[in-house]
Amino acid sequence: MNAEDRLIIDSQPEALAKARDWLADRASRAGFPPDTVSDLKLALTEAVSNVMLHAYGGQPGHQIILSLVTDDQALTLTIRDFGRPFDASHYQTPDLSEPQEGGYGIFLIHSLMDEVRYDTSSGAGTTLTLVKGRANNPSTGSGSGP
Amino acid sequence: MQVDVSKEGDIVVVVVQGELDANTAPDLRAKFEELIGQGKNQYVIDLAGVPVMDSPGIAALVNLFKRVRIGAGDVKLCGIREEIMEIFQLTRLDRVFDIFDNRADAVASF
Numbered sequence: 461m462n463a464e465d466r467l468i469i470d471s472q473p474e475a476l477a478k479a480r481d482w483l484a485d486r487a488s489r490a491g492f493p494p495d496t497v498s499d500l501k502l503a504l505t506e507a508v509s510n511v512m513l514h515a516y517g518g519q520p521g522h523q524i525i526l527s528l529v530t531d532d533q534a535l536t537l538t539i540r541d542f543g544r545p546f547d548a549s550h551y552q553t554p555d556l557s558e559p560q561e562g563g564y565g566i567f568l569i570h571s572l573m574d575e576v577r578y579d580t581s582s583g584a585g586t587t588l589t590l591v592k593g594r595a596n597n598p599s600t601g602s603g604s605g606p
Numbered sequence: 607m608q609v610d611v612s613k614e615g616d617i618v619v620v621v622v623q624g625e626l627d628a629n630t631a632p633d634l635r636a637k638f639e640e641l642i643g644q645g646k647n648q649y650v651i652d653l654a655g656v657p658v659m660d661s662p663g664i665a666a667l668v669n670l671f672k673r674v675r676i677g678a679g680d681v682k683l684c685g686i687r688e689e690i691m692e693i694f695q696l697t698r699l700d701r702v703f704d705i706f707d708n709r710a711d712a713v714a715s716f
Contacts, residue, residue, distance in 0.1 A: 473627070473628045473629035474629055476625075476627050476628060476629050477625060477627075477629070480625075480658065494689075495688075495689065498689035498692070499692070501658060502658075502659075502692075502693065505627055505628070505658070505660040506660055506661060509627070509628040509660060509661070509662065512628070513628070554697070556697065556698045559668045559671060559672065559699060560665075560668065561665045561668050561669050561672070562665060564661040564664060564665075564697050565660075567696075567697075568660075568661060568693065568696060568697070571696045572696075
């Protein structure tokens with residue numbers, strides 16, 4: 461069974477909780493276990509925070525579209541923004557040998573999700589796709605770098 | 607998010623309750639800034655009431671840690687829920703912070 465859902469939020473940090481609650485509700489209802497739901501909530505939070513901060517420069521009043529599809533294999537979440545496109549070439553894996561005050565966001569997303577894809581081909585913003593497989597049906601991806 | 611501060615001798619106990627994310631982490635950083643300004647350098651941060659934490663929340667804790675460790679201070683964490691502990695493990699910050707099951711053990715460790 462496929463199920464599609466969509467939530468549009470504004471680019472202000474107050475919207476993070478609403479987005480998390482939306483995703484947690486849908487993922488739980490689709491049968492994903494609590495630990496996976498926690499991973500999904502964290503990945504979503506990091507991804508949306510990045511959009512707010514980097515794509516939209518910390519400015520509210522911009523649209524972020526969250527789309528969710530679940531089936532018997534996986535949950536696929538897409539996060540669409542229309543701000544400054546994500547440039548994967550600028551990403552550096554954090555130095556885990558020392559405590560850092562930044563740079564963990566993308567690292568955590570890749571650590572928690574089975575598949576992460578960035579698409580900037582539209583020329584306006586970025587579509588980030590996050591895939592989390594069901595425990596007994598893991599997705600083909602395995603947290604590869606950006 | 608709610609932040610409650612109390613003192614046990616020279617140790618500052620900060621109890622955080624609620625979601626600690628990009629929206630609320632600035633409030634925690636502001637509280638830490640206020641306490642550092644008062645010369646406090648021994649902290650127990652009780653995270654038992656935190657169901658959600660992201661990298662800005664981590665950054666607030668690391669910032670405090672780095673600043674107090676310049677001197678003779680320290681930051682101990684306690685009560686971290688299983689779903690939050692994963693973040694500390696992935697970032698290897700579980701090897702940086704002293705982490706205790708409960709507040710009493712964290713306070714006693716100083």
